Amino acid sequence: MYEGVVQDLIDELGRLPGVGPKSAQRIAFHLLQADSLDVTRLVSALVEVKEKVRFCIVCGNVAEAEQCRICSDPRRDLTYICVVEEPKDVVAVERTREFRGRYHVLGGAISPIEGVGPDDLRIKELLTRLADGAVTEVIVATDPNLEGEATATYLARLLRPLDLKVTRLASGLPVGGDLEYADEVTLGRAFEGRRVLDV
Amino acid sequence: MHLRQLSVVDFRSYPSAELPLKPGVTTLIGLNGQGKTNLIEAAGYLATLGSHRVASDTPLVRAGTQQAVIRGVVVRDGHETLIELEINTGRANGRNRARLNRSPAARPRDVLGTLRTVLFAPEDLGLVKGDPSERRRFLDELLVTRQPRWAGVRSDYDKVLKQRNALLKSAAPVLRRGVRRPHRSSTPLSTEPMDKGVDKSVDPNDGTVNALHTLDVWNSQLAMVGAQLLYARLRLMRDLGPYLSEAYDEVSAATSDARISYKSSLREEMAAAIAAGAVPEMQALHDEILASLEAVRVNEIDRGISLVGPHRDDVVLSLGQLPAKGYASHGESWSFALGLRLAAYQLLRHDLGDDPILILDDVFAELDSGRRDRLAALVADCEQVLITAAFPGDVPSVLSDSGTTYRVTLGEVVRAD
Ligand SMILES: Nc1ncnc2c1ncn2[C@@H]1O[C@H](COP(=O)(O)OP(=O)(O)O)[C@@H](O)[C@H]1O
Ligand SMILES: [Mg+2]
Ligand SMILES: [Zn+2]
Numbered sequence: 001m002y003e004g005v006v007q008d009l010i011d012e013l014g015r016l017p018g019v020g021p022k023s024a025q026r027i028a029f030h031l032l033q034a035d036s037l038d039v040t041r042l043v044s045a046l047v048e049v050k051e052k053v054r055f056c057i058v059c060g061n062v063a064e065a066e067q068c069r070i071c072s073d074p075r076r077d078l079t080y081i082c083v084v085e086e087p088k089d090v091v092a093v094e095r096t097r098e099f100r101g102r103y104h105v106l107g108g109a110i111s112p113i114e115g116v117g118p119d120d121l122r123i124k125e126l127l128t129r130l131a132d133g134a135v136t137e138v139i140v141a142t143d144p145n146l147e148g149e150a151t152a153t154y155l156a157r158l159l160r161p162l163d164l165k166v167t168r169l170a171s172g173l174p175v176g177g178d179l180e181y182a183d184e185v186t187l188g189r190a191f192e193g194r195r196v197l198d199v
Numbered sequence: 200m201h202l203r204q205l206s207v208v209d210f211r212s213y214p215s216a217e218l219p220l221k222p223g224v225t226t227l228i229g230l231n232g233q234g235k236t237n238l239i240e241a242a243g244y245l246a247t248l249g250s251h252r253v254a255s256d257t258p259l260v261r262a263g264t265q266q267a268v269i270r271g272v273v274v275r276d277g278h279e280t281l282i283e284l285e286i287n288t289g290r291a292n293g294r295n296r297a298r299l300n301r302s303p304a305a306r307p308r309d310v311l312g313t314l315r316t317v318l319f320a321p322e323d324l325g326l327v328k329g330d331p332s333e334r335r336r337f338l339d340e341l342l343v344t345r346q347p348r349w350a351g352v353r354s355d356y357d358k359v360l361k362q363r364n365a366l367l368k369s370a371a372p373v374l375r376r377g378v379r380r381p382h383r384s385s386t387p388l389s390t391e392p393m394d395k396g397v398d399k400s401v402d403p404n405d406g407t408v409n410a411l412h413t414l415d416v417w418n419s420q421l422a423m424v425g426a427q428l429l430y431a432r433l434r435l436m437r438d439l440g441p442y443l444s445e446a447y448d449e450v451s452a453a454t455s456d457a458r459i460s461y462k463s464s465l466r467e468e469m470a471a472a473i474a475a476g477a478v479p480e481m482q483a484l485h486d487e488i489l490a491s492l493e494a495v496r497v498n499e500i501d502r503g504i505s506l507v508g509p510h511r512d513d514v515v516l517s518l519g520q521l522p523a524k525g526y527a528s529h530g531e532s533w534s535f536a537l538g539l540r541l542a543a544y545q546l547l548r549h550d551l552g553d554d555p556i557l558i559l560d561d562v563f564a565e566l567d568s569g570r571r572d573r574l575a576a577l578v579a580d581c582e583q584v585l586i587t588a589a590f591p592g593d594v595p596s597v598l599s600d601s602g603t604t605y606r607v608t609l610g611e612v613v614r615a616d
Contacts, residue, residue: 020293110413112366118409146358146420154416 060105211237224602265289331513447538464511554582
């Protein structure tokens with residue numbers, strides 16, 4: 001244990017996802033030794049992100065305006081929606097340059113253990129977007145793990161009565177993984193080889 | 200294959216220990232509580248990533264420390280592989296880690312298959328007399344030893360089960376309202392996808408329909424992963440059966456008709472076919488799991504647990520017409536437990552064209568002299584056998600004379616010959 005404020009910083013850092021106690025310590029001491037200008041920049045980035053960034057009212061992606069860059073881009077194809085779990089997955093799919101449609105960010109996956117059910121995801125918002133019939137294909141790109149698969153199956157069944165194609169990214173993605181960590185080539189291929197979800 | 204070297208740091212009672220090993224028989228002699236089993240437990244852990252004695256890793260790490268290390272050099276076809284495992288219990292060190300020939304493995308699971316062991320210990324009497332969970336564990340561990348990829352399926356199945364049970368518990372009130380609706384009385388024998396009974400006109404605002412849909416989704420997952428696991432177990436049973444009958448007879452010097460059959464939690468007709476030795480196609484098992492889940496749905500929602508699937512199954516051991524559990528004598532029970540392990544050994548040997556390492560922990564003292572000598576004869580041609588015993592006299596001299604003996608005293612391992 002360290003003295004007051006240093007330990008406070010370590011504790012705060014340790015609460016971030018993916019940061020264990022050891023990394024928290026390392027980051028804390030890095031910051032202690034860093035140039036105070038660097039730290040100021042980090043602080044203002046943190047404050048600004050909380051002030052300026054919100055969630056796109058259409059797709060749920062992070063946005064600096066009411067709508068995100070992708071939703072407000074007229075060149076995007078309105079007949080496709082790619083459904084992902086988190087905003088970071090939008091970034092991963094964008095990197096492949098394989099997809100020219102728009103996104104829908106669910107905000108997670110169905111996981112009863114964590115108390116996350118369909119009501120806690122942005123599924124109603126998805127149904128609203130699909131209501132006018134402009135979208136002809138929904139590509140479900142939830143993570144290739146059990147919770148992601150369960151969410152994909154749930155969506156496929158939910159959307160079945162609607163007149164549109166529901167597809168899932170082709171396997172080949174590392175199972176048990178995070179979409180975010182799939183490399184561009186693999187993810188790109190998964191897009192090309194997507195299959196219709198049978199329910 | 201054989202181990203050429205086994206060493207541990209802060210594992211169980213050992214601050215550190217090194218055990219050079221050779222093919223053939225190695226015997227560890229020492230009074231109770233001196234640390235013999237601790238050493239062979241480490242060897243077993245290198246092969247299975249688990250202890251044969253305890254379910255959690257915590258007791259494996261030496262009291263007062265937070266990290267144990269096990270290292271082993273495996274020799275197979277003249278090739279050496281160094282396996283290193285870190286078992287971490289302290290929060291600061293993070294998860295367990297593994298290295299193969301000094302390069303980090305992405306997951307500890309990736310080392311499975313590098314070393315293969317078959318371990319027989321006094322606890323194995325539980326295979327005959329204990330709960331179904333012990334027999335399921337026997338099957339699943341053998342499955343993974345034979346084909347490591349089943350470790351992934353196994354762990355997926357556990358996860359699906361946890362998710363599904365969490366849902367059954369948390370959504371119980373809503374689900375209960377749902378199952379009382381008239382449309383739920385649709386024929387429970389249907390093998391259609393089970394959302395058949397659920398309203399098609401989905402209203403995402405309806406909590407009950409939502410919960411039922413979510414349950415259906417986890418039924419699909421359970422059926423998909425469960426069918427794979429079940430299929431694998433059934434094929435394993437089919438392959439293991441003949442070895443078991445043979446091993447039992449050899450150990451007991453009798454013709455006894457010892458048999459194993461799989462007791463499934465599926466509906467009666469399928470369960471009967473499986474008990475009779477049928478190995479249905481994976482798709483058939485999948486559909487049957489779905490239908491069986493459908494049939495017990497009301498009951499499951501009442502009790503808040505999953506009542507169908509490989510986690511509810513058992514292996515029935517029988518001698519002639521009688522089940523071993525509750526009927527077999529003490530000696531017969533030992534023969535059965537030993538028979539299962541020896542059968543596993545033979546199966547792996549024939550399957551892989553390579554001997555796993557046979558580990559016999561404190562078992563000679565438990566056997567009568569006939570079984571003892573026959574066991575000695577059976578293991579004499581194994582590539583490597585590790586034996587522990589309290590007294591040199593417990594081990595048949597045909598085994599101890601030919602090999603290396605170590606004395607284990609209070610965590611010190613010293614060569615005795
Ligand atoms: N995590 C641990 N830390 C320290 N000592 C341990 C630990 N686990 C077991 N022991 C000690 O190891 C001894 C048992 O060793 P074991 O190998 O089972 O004996 P045996 O020679 O009879 O097979 C006991 O004295 C027990 O207290
Ligand atoms: Mg012992
Ligand atoms: Zn948007």
